Amino acid sequence: MTELHDLDIANAGRRLRDGSLTSVKLTEALLDRIGRYDDKLQVFVRVTSNSALDAAAAADRKLAAGVDLGPLHGIPIGVKDLYDTAGVPTTSCSRIRADYVPSVDSTAVAKLREAGAIILGKVSTHEFAFGFDAPPTRNPWNTECTPSGSSGGSAAGLAAGFFLGATGSDTGGSIRAPSAACGVCGIKPTYGRVSKHGVAVLSWSLDHAGPMARTVADLVPQLQVLAGHDHRDPTTIDVPVPNYAEALTGDVGGLTIGVPRNYFFDKLLPEIESGVRQVADELGSAGARIVDVDIPGLDHMLEIFLSIVQPEAAAYHLQSFRRAPDRYGDDVRELLGQGNLVAATTYIHALRARAAVCQSFAQVFDQVDVLLAPGLPVTAPKVSQTEYDWGDSAESVFAAHARYNCPTNLAGLPSTSAPCGFANNGLPIGFQIIGRPLDEAMTLRVADTYQRRTDWHLRRPVF
Amino acid sequence: MSESEASNRRHDAWATELAKFTGTEMKVAHRGHAAEFLRANREAVLARTKALSSDTPPALHFDARWGVRNDRTA
Numbered sequence: 001m002t003e004l005h006d007l008d009i010a011n012a013g014r015r016l017r018d019g020s021l022t023s024v025k026l027t028e029a030l031l032d033r034i035g036r037y038d039d040k041l042q043v044f045v046r047v048t049s050n051s052a053l054d055a056a057a058a059a060d061r062k063l064a065a066g067v068d069l070g071p072l073h074g075i076p077i078g079v080k081d082l083y084d085t086a087g088v089p090t091t092s093c094s095r096i097r098a099d100y101v102p103s104v105d106s107t108a109v110a111k112l113r114e115a116g117a118i119i120l121g122k123v124s125t126h127e128f129a130f131g132f133d134a135p136p137t138r139n140p141w142n143t144e145c146t147p148s149g150s151s152g153g154s155a156a157g158l159a160a161g162f163f164l165g166a167t168g169s170d171t172g173g174s175i176r177a178p179s180a181a182c183g184v185c186g187i188k189p190t191y192g193r194v195s196k197h198g199v200a201v202l203s204w205s206l207d208h209a210g211p212m213a214r215t216v217a218d219l220v221p222q223l224q225v226l227a228g229h230d231h232r233d234p235t236t237i238d239v240p241v242p243n244y245a246e247a248l249t250g251d252v253g254g255l256t257i258g259v260p261r262n263y264f265f266d267k268l269l270p271e272i273e274s275g276v277r278q279v280a281d282e283l284g285s286a287g288a289r290i291v292d293v294d295i296p297g298l299d300h301m302l303e304i305f306l307s308i309v310q311p312e313a314a315a316y317h318l319q320s321f322r323r324a325p326d327r328y329g330d331d332v333r334e335l336l337g338q339g340n341l342v343a344a345t346t347y348i349h350a351l352r353a354r355a356a357v358c359q360s361f362a363q364v365f366d367q368v369d370v371l372l373a374p375g376l377p378v379t380a381p382k383v384s385q386t387e388y389d390w391g392d393s394a395e396s397v398f399a400a401h402a403r404y405n406c407p408t409n410l411a412g413l414p415s416t417s418a419p420c421g422f423a424n425n426g427l428p429i430g431f432q433i434i435g436r437p438l439d440e441a442m443t444l445r446v447a448d449t450y451q452r453r454t455d456w457h458l459r460r461p462v463f
Numbered sequence: 464m465s466e467s468e469a470s471n472r473r474h475d476a477w478a479t480e481l482a483k484f485t486g487t488e489m490k491v492a493h494r495g496h497a498a499e500f501l502r503a504n505r506e507a508v509l510a511r512t513k514a515l516s517s518d519t520p521p522a523l524h525f526d527a528r529w530g531v532r533n534d535r536t537a
Contacts, residue, residue, distance in 0.1 A: 297511075297514075299510075299511050299514075300507040300508060300510065300511045303503070303504045303507035303508050303511075304507075304508055304511065306504055307504055307505075307508050334497070337497060338497045338500060338501060341497060341498075341501055342501060342504075343501075343505065346501075346504065346505045346508055346509075349508045349509060349511075349512040350508050352512050352515060353508060353511045353512050353515070356511075356515050
């Protein structure tokens, strides 16, 4: 029988309903696992054992009384420490927020609780999500490595079997990069699809909130709950939310999948390129038409991204940065300091360039239903590693983890990330399926079809 | 001194003043790094936008094409 920590959300839900498992028993098993292994992985900023067990008991009582809140009823999840949780410290992993205890939940957390999810605790992020690791969290596939970030606690905790679902946030790849680095799944929805009310800001115009899980199918019930207009977040889009479960048909027949000729396969590990091209082959075998496409105008993506994210972050942090710059970590202090110095003209030019990026993607989506690209050009770095060595050049970890991901933050497009194998060093590699605005369903359908035909998502690390 | 060198010096001086104003207490080396980084970024973004037609509207094409209401590029 499947170990409790290996259950997916659908199977856990089935057992909760057929009486062979209770939410309390599942929660206790995961808390026990966290107790045994989190010293090594350091996923959690704070484990909320008592409130989790209380919520699990309440979930069991409701089910016994015939009250079924849906697929997340009684399912234990982890919450990135960027999301406000009423009565529980929400530090954004920063000394600046060390004493912050929100009085109300973020919209996302409130929705997850209403859907019956059991919150096991708060998991690590890079400070204010401004970086591609999540210290001190380690990667379960190799504890000498980071899980990438910023949603590194969510990704590492999923890979380690600490929880069945998690929240993440993605400003330049912070859901997809750690998903790829830890062999789990995540979706960055369309900009405005999921409320960010009560989620600490990194960059107002680039931030996306979204779910993470071990399978694409497990992303669906979480996204279903999280998606939707929220009057408290003016960037959310007031459009109907489709039934995402209906998208998981396992059929990609007749779809056209574009594989970019430019940019997305520049400077990457050969085994990642071959792994992602095997994804294309598999989807082609499943009936999709695979075409090569060019996406014009993807020059200087990283510079354009930084010219927006840095001044927006600096604006958000202006007061506390002036008051107590020393309470930020060295890297975030430097990024915010630079952000204060970006000229308004540079920011405006970056916005113009961003509009051109949107138009480039729009033209490509006249030809294809989705795009297939690598999740990262590299595998997870060692904890002390600051650069990747490409032989003829070196690249910062930040740049390497952002460059395949930030174009879709600039364009606001949905993207689902999933694992597709392992590199020669034994670390996971991943791909992403990028879709048209608001077409999360198509990205989930394609990635889920791949998972129905492969078993990379079923591999588990030994740590 | 060329015009671009003069511009860069002005930028460095301005960056130093602004750093003091924002209380970042950046070290001299850090300021130099920040100025160099910002200059490289600015030049890259300028190079990209020079390739755009001067009348490219910031966001209208994207929104009109897909009918998505948002303030992504507003």
